[in-house]
Amino acid sequence: MPDERPSWERYSLLLASVAALRSEDPYVKVGACLLRNDNSIASLGYNGAPPGVDINWEDRDDRRKRVIHAEVNALRYVNPGECHLLACTHLPCNDCLKMIASYGVKKIVYDEVYQRDYSSLDLSKEFNIELINIIRL
16 A cells, blocks of 8 residues: 655645634634644644634624634744744635744645635745645545
């Protein structure tokens, strides 16, 4: 039987996919996984409401104003410089990309692009962050 062991990039994206299952958002479920510099798992996160905040999930504007993105929720549990890779089920938005860069993450693995918004591709080049698009299984 051939070796089916996934790469660190694919492995972390699969973990991000599992984290996304915890999202309360009925429309877009996003998960994130951070790997430390030694490739150990540092943190998982998913998109959702801040603790104690109720969101009207049917109201798109309310949802967008209040939801904390998966990347931000994952970054809450690490220190700057601790992680080299962030895997996310969706390409991070510009705001998340700025925060990811501020933590020193140099590689982002993603699968989907939310609403065909590719604007963070240019920003990632400015921040010298490698983006890798991997299609989940």
